[in-house]
Amino acid sequence: MRFLLIDTCGAEGRVALAEDERVLAEAVMPGRTYSERLVSEGMRLLREAGWGLAELSAMVVVTGPGSFTGVRVGVSAAKGWSEAASVPVIAVSRLELLAVEVRGDVVAVLDAGRGEFYMRRGVEERLADRAELLALARDEEIVVCEAGVAEALKELDSVVVVKEPGAAEMLRLGRERFAAGVFADVATLDANYVRRSDAEIFAKAAAKPSGAK
Numbered sequence: 001m002r003f004l005l006i007d008t009c010g011a012e013g014r015v016a017l018a019e020d021e022r023v024l025a026e027a028v029m030p031g032r033t034y035s036e037r038l039v040s041e042g043m044r045l046l047r048e049a050g051w052g053l054a055e056l057s058a059m060v061v062v063t064g065p066g067s068f069t070g071v072r073v074g075v076s077a078a079k080g081w082s083e084a085a086s087v088p089v090i091a092v093s094r095l096e097l098l099a100v101e102v103r104g105d106v107v108a109v110l111d112a113g114r115g116e117f118y119m120r121r122g123v124e125e126r127l128a129d130r131a132e133l134l135a136l137a138r139d140e141e142i143v144v145c146e147a148g149v150a151e152a153l154k155e156l157d158s159v160v161v162v163k164e165p166g167a168a169e170m171l172r173l174g175r176e177r178f179a180a181g182v183f184a185d186v187a188t189l190d191a192n193y194v195r196r197s198d199a200e201i202f203a204k205a206a207a208k209p210s211g212a213k
Contacts, residue, residue, distance in 0.1 A: 001057040001178065004042060004081070005170040008034045008074035009066030009094045015042045016167040017049055021175070023167045025049065035073045042077070053085035058183070060090045060174035062097065064192035065110065065118045065125070071191040082186045090177045091184040093192055095120035097165035098143055100173055106141045106160070109133060111149050118194050125194055 005016040005023075013034025016026035025048065027041040034041075046053065061078035064071040082089045099108040099120055108120040112127055119128045121136070130152060133142065137156045144150050145164045153159050177183070 003174055004056050004059045005167050006074045006078055007062040008070040009062050009064055017045050018171045023171055026167050038073055038077050053081055056087045058088045058090050058178055060170050062094050063091045065194040075191050079186055088183040089186055090174045092173050095125055097169045098145055100169055101162040102143050102160055106143045107136055108143050109149055111146050
């Protein structure tokens with residue numbers, strides 16, 4: 001099985017090639033340069049491996065949550081490549097990848113900015129504030145990978161700090177989904193923002209009748 005792995009949700013972007021259980025090659029794009037480099041880096045890796053797009057078994061793309069622009073870049077690239085070469089797409093959540101690093105029932109948490117956090121509990125993903133996480137921590141283990149989140153929850157004994165999910169975690173989850181035949185519908189595949197963009201929030205506020213709350 002051959003996979004192309006794509007993640008543009010964090011501070012760095014990455015695209016990698018994997019075969020069976022091994023990650024063969026990876027390009028990391030720092031400083032949010034992936035909007036300009038993702039397609040060229042992905043094609044370079046394929047060319048150097050001697051693979052064509054149509055030889056891929058599937059593409060694994062992280063659909064969010066994360067930077068609005070970054071998430072769109074990765075999802076758009078995966079959809080474009082899929083349509084060009086008829087390669088299936090496996091969509092995974094960044095929170096899901098974080099939870100995969102610690103097996104069992106855990107709450108995965110990422111920084112959402114504005115004093116809020118993205119959280120995944122079971123299969124539900126939503127926003128949470130610090131007070132809610134502190135309450136959850138009484139009964140559940142919380143998994144984080146960001147220094148800022150670890151600092152915000154430093155008084156909790158139930159916080160487990162792990163490394164940022166990467167190509168290995170994408171491959172592990174992608175292989176599981178591939179074996180189960182779980183693929184995304186490319187026509188309806190969309191970014192997993194968890195929260196609305198500023199543009200949507202401001203547009204909704206502007207559309208309210210005068211005096212409405």
